Amino acid sequence: MSRAGGSQTYSCKKCARGSSCFPVHVATQKLATMRRKRSGRGESPDPEDVWRQFENLLADGHRPTVKTYTSLLSALGDVGAPEDAEEVLVRMRGAGEAPDARAYNAAVHAWCANGKPANAERLVEKMLGDGVAPDESTYPDIVAAYAELGELRRCESIVSRIESVCGDERAALRWYEKVYHALIRGCCAAGVPDEAEKVLQRWNYEQLDMERVAERKGRVSRPVTASYGMIIDHYVSVGAMGDARRLLGQMQWDKVAPSIEIFNMLLKGYLKFGNVGAAQDVFRELEGSGTWDMDSLGIKPDVTSYTSLMDHWANQGDVDLAEKILAKMELKGVAPDERTFGSLVKAYARGRNPEGAEKVLERMRRYDAPDPARAGAGRGGRKEPDWRRKGKKKAEADAKDGELRRRKLSPGVILYSTVVSAYAAVGDMANARRVVAEMSNRRVRPNDRTFAHLAWGYGQLGDVAGVTQTAQLMVDEGVSMRPGGSGRQALVRAVRECGLPASHVDRLLESLAPNRKGGGPRGVGRRGGGFKPGGVG
Incomplete structure (x- = not known):
């Protein structure tokens, strides 16, 4: 003690x-x-x-x-x-x-x-x-906090004394980078990205201060890709796409190489705000039709780039364009991932084609990713130039990534739930409940969203028995039915569609008890064959 x-x-x-x-x-x-x-x-x-x-x-x-x-x-x-x-x-x-x-x-x-x-x-x-010496992690939080409060002079005071506190000249460069990044982050959090850009300007001007350069024996800290990326990300988040694009152009003047992540920020931002033409311009620039020399940078569209475009057309229910983007990905040797197939499932669901959405799940299970040797080890599907590689660890990570890309993909609960929603949207509840049963057979456990789609489908048909059976399945699967929870609210919406009051759910749940027999898998997989609520099929 x-x-x-x-x-x-x-x-x-x-x-x-x-x-x-x-x-x-x-x-x-x-x-x-x-x-x-x-x-x-x-x-x-x-x-x-x-x-x-x-x-x-x-x-x-x-x-x-x-x-x-x-x-x-x-x-x-x-x-x-x-x-x-x-x-x-x-x-x-x-x-x-x-x-x-x-x-x-x-x-x-x-x-x-x-x-x-x-x-x-x-x-x-x-x-x-x-007698405890600060390290490179001591000051950034303080600088960011002062910047969020708008006290930029206090930030400048801390930046000016970095060298006096840090005894190692080489380490001071890392300190400067972290502190400047904290200052930029704080300015963006305070909603003053113009001040963050002034930080970039001041940072760039340091390399032009010959006296300072001489004092540091030629070692000068300067902005890197992430420095601009933080401000671009802020501009994108608030819809200031013109400023985001302008700052990308400034990177070219400042001789700072961009990354695929920055182009993807712009691509997603333009799509989010409905400017498809500008998004396609960014994509064409990624393909080498713009002002940047993408070959020397080692940048090409990656899975995020393609999936962002596919997701946009999926939201419109345009299956043809979504399929064309997937075909182009495969042609370019870029391996689709779960998000890519998720967008394709969504496209078929929004296009009111649940059979097509379900077939995507089977395509996903059978899909064999392109050979990583064809796709390239670098960012965006190309071999990276030597200046971007970071030694043995990077090479090992690339090799591991290649192994992962060869693995078979397996649909998860979100994709299955989207297919259930697609069938429910067209009133095909027999197939909706069949898909729910198949989930457990494939060791994918349905969640509250899955059952919410199922309950909604029965509610649209006014099928009280179907809603009751869904409630029983939810109880069997251990879905939380606490007041205000998503599971209970799904049932409330369903019974209201049937013309019943919300209090019906309280009485319904009081009458139900978990029904688990034997040692087999829980819920719908074991009970699927016997699940025949009235009113459908």
Whole structure:
């Protein structure tokens, strides 16, 4: 057990010897996963939950490691308790563990994540006073937080003292890149991309400062592809496609090579905002018909490029154009993935052709990806130039990617659910429920969306018995029926289509109980043959 003061005694023998035991490892991992929920699902932990996990470890007689304390710091910062996070540093010292740069950085991040960079800066001064040297991860969060608050002068002050804090001249270049990227990210988050562009200009001008270049012995930090990509991504997200395209042109003037990701940002942005002509111009530029020399850059359209175009036509229900894009992909040696086939399924579904959508699933299972040697190892289906390769690790990753591309593709629950939706949309419930049964036979477990499509189909036909059978299947499959949940809401919509009140769902669910027999697979796969609700087939 821990005692107040610097000395500690532990009932765990391994911890008492100064080693790390398995329970400490488990608790550390648990703390590392205690994060604020941002998806709207589930409840976020509060500071008391985080502290309880840590205090239980102490109560069991175990010795937290520096990594445990760092995970505690990160978790407290993420759940909005920066004061508690700073208190952890005090407790570390009391337990005889000296906080290192990672621990201080976690506390700095906690203050910045909660919009208080001044407190983070104060903590850095304390860090220096304790003899702990900052590293390249210390200042970026502070700079980004100040930029989001519009305090750009504070950001400039931090940038100006990077070299005095970082003793290694080579490492200072990495520091500058991270800090400038944080400043750009913060400006974009604050909605002032013009200020982010000014950061790029200032950054580029540094290489023209001969005195500064001489001081650094010719080593000067300069913007890279990702520096422009962050601003382009912001412009695309707010629909400012003209500014996004202009900044791509600026990259050419600044002699910064773009990446396939940046072209894909523009492509998806134009399609999102309905400018198909401009999107096709970007695609033609990817194919080498623009101002960039794509051959020297090693860039060609990749699976994301083709799938973005296919998805656009799929949303229109244009099967012919979607199929043409797939054929062109295969001709160019670009292997389709799950997203590509998903777009094709959607095209048939939107075109009210559920049989065609189902056939795509079979095509996907039989599909054999092109030989990676034909497709090329580089980005966008070409061999990459030497300057873009990054040694042995890159080559190994490419080889592994080639192996993955040869694997057979298998439709997942989303694609099956789309086919179910397609059959339900045309009132063919016999085939809709057959597809649901086939999912379990192929070890694909239906989810709440799958059953929502099925229930909706029966609701459109006014088939109360079909809705009831679907509710039974949902209960059998363990779909959550909590009030306000997606499963329950799907049934409410279905019974309302049948002219019944929402309260009918409450009575219906009270009358149902899970019906699982034997040791076979759960739900529809085992019961598919006997599922014959009235009113259909």
